[in-house]
Amino acid sequence: METVLEPLLVGLLQAFEPLNLMMLVIGCLIGLFVGAMPGLGSVNGVAILLPVTFLVPPTSAIIFLAAVYYGAMYGGAISSITLGIPGASTAVATVFDGRPLAQAGKADLALLTAAVASFIGGTISIVLFTLFAPPLADFALKFGPTEEFALMVLAFATFIGLGGDDIPKTIFSILIGLVFATIGLDIISGKPRLIFFDIDGFLHGVNFLVLAIGIYGIGEILWTLEQTKGDVQVHKVTTSFKSFVANLKRVREYFPTTVMSGVLGYFVGILPAAGATPASLMSYGLAKTFSKDPDSFGKGNISGIAAPESANNSASTGSMLPMITLGIPGSPTTAILLGGMIIWGLRPGPLLFSEHPEFVWGLIGSLYIANVFTLIFNLALIPVFVRVLTLKFTILAPMIFILCVVGGYVPEQSLHDVWLMFIFGVFGYLLRKLNYPVAPAVLAIVLGPLAERSLRQSLLASQGDAMIFLERPLSATFIGIAALLALYPLFAAWRRRVREATQAASDQ
Amino acid sequence: MTVRAAELVMAVFMTICSLAIMYKSSDGLKIGWIPGSGPGSGAWPFWLSFGMFLSCLVIIYRWFRRHTPESNSTEPYIGNQESRIIGVTIAALFFLLLGAHIVGIYFSIVLFLLFYLKVLGGHGWGLTSFLSLATPTWLFFFFEAVLQKPLPKGYAEELFYPLYDVIYGKGGSVVTLMVLLGIPALGFVPPLLNWFRGRAAV
Numbered sequence: 001m002e003t004v005l006e007p008l009l010v011g012l013l014q015a016f017e018p019l020n021l022m023m024l025v026i027g028c029l030i031g032l033f034v035g036a037m038p039g040l041g042s043v044n045g046v047a048i049l050l051p052v053t054f055l056v057p058p059t060s061a062i063i064f065l066a067a068v069y070y071g072a073m074y075g076g077a078i079s080s081i082t083l084g085i086p087g088a089s090t091a092v093a094t095v096f097d098g099r100p101l102a103q104a105g106k107a108d109l110a111l112l113t114a115a116v117a118s119f120i121g122g123t124i125s126i127v128l129f130t131l132f133a134p135p136l137a138d139f140a141l142k143f144g145p146t147e148e149f150a151l152m153v154l155a156f157a158t159f160i161g162l163g164g165d166d167i168p169k170t171i172f173s174i175l176i177g178l179v180f181a182t183i184g185l186d187i188i189s190g191k192p193r194l195i196f197f198d199i200d201g202f203l204h205g206v207n208f209l210v211l212a213i214g215i216y217g218i219g220e221i222l223w224t225l226e227q228t229k230g231d232v233q234v235h236k237v238t239t240s241f242k243s244f245v246a247n248l249k250r251v252r253e254y255f256p257t258t259v260m261s262g263v264l265g266y267f268v269g270i271l272p273a274a275g276a277t278p279a280s281l282m283s284y285g286l287a288k289t290f291s292k293d294p295d296s297f298g299k300g301n302i303s304g305i306a307a308p309e310s311a312n313n314s315a316s317t318g319s320m321l322p323m324i325t326l327g328i329p330g331s332p333t334t335a336i337l338l339g340g341m342i343i344w345g346l347r348p349g350p351l352l353f354s355e356h357p358e359f360v361w362g363l364i365g366s367l368y369i370a371n372v373f374t375l376i377f378n379l380a381l382i383p384v385f386v387r388v389l390t391l392k393f394t395i396l397a398p399m400i401f402i403l404c405v406v407g408g409y410v411p412e413q414s415l416h417d418v419w420l421m422f423i424f425g426v427f428g429y430l431l432r433k434l435n436y437p438v439a440p441a442v443l444a445i446v447l448g449p450l451a452e453r454s455l456r457q458s459l460l461a462s463q464g465d466a467m468i469f470l471e472r473p474l475s476a477t478f479i480g481i482a483a484l485l486a487l488y489p490l491f492a493a494w495r496r497r498v499r500e501a502t503q504a505a506s507d508q
Numbered sequence: 509m510t511v512r513a514a515e516l517v518m519a520v521f522m523t524i525c526s527l528a529i530m531y532k533s534s535d536g537l538k539i540g541w542i543p544g545s546g547p548g549s550g551a552w553p554f555w556l557s558f559g560m561f562l563s564c565l566v567i568i569y570r571w572f573r574r575h576t577p578e579s580n581s582t583e584p585y586i587g588n589q590e591s592r593i594i595g596v597t598i599a600a601l602f603f604l605l606l607g608a609h610i611v612g613i614y615f616s617i618v619l620f621l622l623f624y625l626k627v628l629g630g631h632g633w634g635l636t637s638f639l640s641l642a643t644p645t646w647l648f649f650f651f652e653a654v655l656q657k658p659l660p661k662g663y664a665e666e667l668f669y670p671l672y673d674v675i676y677g678k679g680g681s682v683v684t685l686m687v688l689l690g691i692p693a694l695g696f697v698p699p700l701l702n703w704f705r706g707r708a709a710v
Contacts (some may be wrong), residue, residue: 005535055655068611152632166576172522172563175556179529182553191549194532220600225597394629399643401601406647409613410657417606428596434515434578452552460546 007357011365014358015063023056023064024366028374029381031071036079036385037396041070041088042276042316043333044220047212048403051410052351058344059359063366065340066320069333069372071121071311073276076307076380077114078385081107081446085228089107090213090276093284097297097304104300106258113302115378117258122371124245124262125269125317130364133353140350146468148327149454152447154485155328156440161485161500162278165437177441180206181448189418197506202418208338208445209411212419216332218425221397223432228393254306257287265311265337269318275324275331276312278325279454283311306430315365324360325350329446334437339446343411387483511581516571523564529557568602593628600624611663613645638694646691653684 013018034045045068053061076091081098095116101110143151156174160167173410183194184205195202209247261283268279288297297304317331320337329335341348346356353360408421426440463466470476509517533539537547539555555564571579586594600623605614621640625631646666651657653675661668 058541128709137653166571168563170565172560172567175560175563179553179556179560182533182556182630186549188546189549193537193549194529194553196532222597225593226586392629392631394631396637397597397633397637398621398624402620402643402647405604405608405613406651406659409659410651410655413657415605415608415660418608422601422605429594430514430517434511434518434575455552456546464541464546 004113004134006367007361008130010358011361011363012368012451013365014059015366015369017054020063020362020366021369023060023427024370025373026066027067028062028071028370028377031068031073032075032078032374032377032381032385033071034068034077035072035088035091038474040072040220041076041090041373043212043331043336044086044216044400045069045072046333046336047209047216048400048407050209050212050336050343051407053340054343054410058289058341058346058356059362061335061344062130062341062359062363063370065337066363066366067370067374068365069316069337071374071377073122073309073316074115074374075385076312076383077118077309078111081110081305090280090316091308092277093280093308094305096284097299097301099352100298100300101302101305108243109247109250109302110305111248111382113254113305115375116248116251117181117261117306117309118313118378119259119371120255120374121262121265121312121314122317122367122374124259124310125266125314125354126264126371128263129321130316131508132321133325133360133364136321137346137350137353140242140326143326143350144472144473145454145457146472146475147478149458150324150449150469150475150482151328151452152451154478154482155447157482159437159440159443161488162271166435167489168269169436170440173437173440174444177211177444178448178451180441181208181445182209182452187449187453193296199416201414201420204414206445207417208442209343209401210408210417211445212339212442213404213408214424215290215428215442217400218422219408219432219438221400222425222429225393225397227336231442232304250302254303257291257303258306258310261307261310262286265314266318269315269331270313270321276315279315279318280308280312283307283318289482299402305308307406320363323348324352324363324380327450330441332442335443335446342446350366354416393419438463509585511578511583511585512571514585515576515578515598516568519564519567523561523568526557526561526564530554530561550643551560596628597624600628608660608662610662612664613659614648614661617644617647638642642691642694646688649687653680654688 015024030049032040034040035042046065047313049068050065054065072088073090076086076088077094077098080086080091081102083104084095084102086092086095098110098114100145101107141322159165159174160170179194183197183202185191186193194204264283264286265276265279268282269275284297284304284307287303291297291303293301315331316333319334322328322330323334323338327338329338329346338348346359347353374403404421405418406427408418409415411417432438459466463475468475469479472504533550533554535550537550537554538551540548541551544550565693568577574580600620604616604620607613607619610616611619618640621643622636625636626633647659648671651659652672673682
């Protein structure tokens with residue numbers, strides 16, 4: 001415990017440094033806003049704002065983006081409750097009971113419940129993160145290129161096995177992301193690869209930001225423009241100090257559910273294919289299953305708000321654990337954070353703890369502070385956010401497009417990248433309409449160069465013998481779990497068919 | 509076009525793209541094992557795109573067998589109402605980027621916002637004018653003065669020389685700060701006025 005407390009205290013002090021504190025506060029506010037706006041979520045906010053962080057040191061940059069991520073988890077509930085439109089996919093489950101409560105005139109109760117549950121879930125996950133990170137980093141120091149590659153295969157396999165999406169389309173999405181990562185100069189021979197139509201712009205490769213901003217910026221707004229046709233009704237939020245105190249006293253009603261969801265959310269968040277969205281949905285399902293009054297879920301049960309909100313905050317921190325310790329992102333947002341770390345010149349993974357402890361512990365320390373600040377801002381600024389939600393999408397959409405264009409230009413200062421981003425955005429939207437998952441492609445373009453380097457180093461060491469991945473115990477374990485995960489959907493489909501056949505036979 | 513038709517069109521298109529990537533990966537590059545050196549430079553993209561090709565074949569096969577919801581759906585891929593707004597938005601973005609090459613990003617943003625806010629959004633001239641002028645102004649001072657990352661200006665580069673004198677001249681930092689804080693503050697004036705009017709009425 002002593003080995004954790006001292007660096008944690010140093011990290012907390014670092015987070016209180018003026019620049020870091022300022023970035024944290026701004027990040028929390030922007031995150032709340034981003035999360036509250038329908039059509040925007042943490043992944044969009046982080047992708048679009050990443051270019052802005054090139055101005056500051058890496059520690060301040062990660063604190064800022066982590067605060068945006070965190071704030072968005074809090075902010076998603078505001079739109080879910082007052083508009084009935086999830087602020088982000090992570091807040092979908094909050095609509096189920098949040099909207100009925102708002103319609104019953106208890107929007108203030110719903111919003112307070114969401115904020116308090118987010119705080120509790122966030123606190124649980126930050127403590128678990130602090131305890132798990134150093135030993136996991138120590139364990140990961142045993143990894144060589146073979147284990148690194150096997151771990152990435154496992155990360156991709158979790159998308160196939162647990163992502164819940166169409167499998168051939170998921171595999172296609174992963175592979176196309178890996179292919180985009182190969183564009184440019186070969187890392188070993190220096191030869192140009194996939195320079196389409198001999199366009200010079202491809203020589204510097206495809207920056208993952210171009211794909212990320214294209215898909216999560218332009219593509220997402222096109223999607224929202226299509227989905228949000230028609231009027232949206234904003235429910236009035238009235239609150240007073242008396243009702244605030246009365247609502248706060250109801251914490252004990254949902255406290256056990258919140259704690260359980262926080263723990264569950266953290267461990268689900270660690271899985272690469274998971275993240276806050278499945279964590280919140282699973283927690284909602286479990287809270288309903290174990291509730292004494294499951295029929296009240298979907299009609300305004302405050303535990304139905306507390307569970308997903310606690311889980312999504314907890315999962316957001318959990319997803320940072322494999323990112324920092326293993327170099328494997330636990331969610332689409334952390335995939336972008338990982339890409340950012342590479343741009344800042346850092347190598348995510350176990351060596352980060354020894355080579356850049358100020359970065360890691362500064363991030364961990366900032367999470368404690370961000371949790372408190374975001375709770376305060378969330379409760380204090382609810383009337384402001386509700387007012388902002390009345391902003392018409394025809395004002396917000398062009399602003400986001402402009403942010404995407406300049407954000408896509410800034411990294412390489414090339415209009416070629418902006419055109420690519422536009423093409424990715426339009427295609428991402430068209431593919432999404434056909435149920436192609438886009439998150440695996442973003443993960444793949446971030447991990448692609450690392451995966452290729454690890455694979456080629458491993459094969460060089462083994463003189464071309466691919467059995468090396470099965471001869472080393474850790475690598476073999478990862479490959480084995482990956483195979484099981486990849487086969488799980490086939491097994492689930494077979495079991496479903498057997499059950500249906502048995503049911504049909506018993507009905508006859 | 510129905511979703512079912514779009515599913516096939518997309519799968520066929522991606523199949524062709526996969527084959528093209530396979531060809532390009534092997535163009536002048538080795539896709540096999542080089543003794544003493546390891547996998548060739550083209551190996552990784554070639555075999556990945558081969559995997560893409562196989563995935564597309566599976567998608568097409570499942571389309572024929574109607575195994576997926578998309579391959580069974582006769583719903584319109586993009587509805588008439590939606591296709592108008594999506595199509596116009598994509599076209600507006602296209603011209604925004606094209607304009608960046610010709611008149612530069614700042615003037616292109618002005619034209620884009622004028623079109624989007626007034627024509628597509630139906631907003632009043634007050635809001636449209638304010639945002640169309642304030643947004644590129646704010647971006648100019650933020651990127652040129654603060655980040656020192658110049659954005660493309662096309663053939664309109666010379667028109668910005670007087671502004672460079674402002675930014676990099678005496679008092680440039682003060683002017684920059686005033687613009688960066690002042691423009692967002694101006695945006696809060698109308699809602700504050702409305703709020704005061706509401707309180708006065710009470």
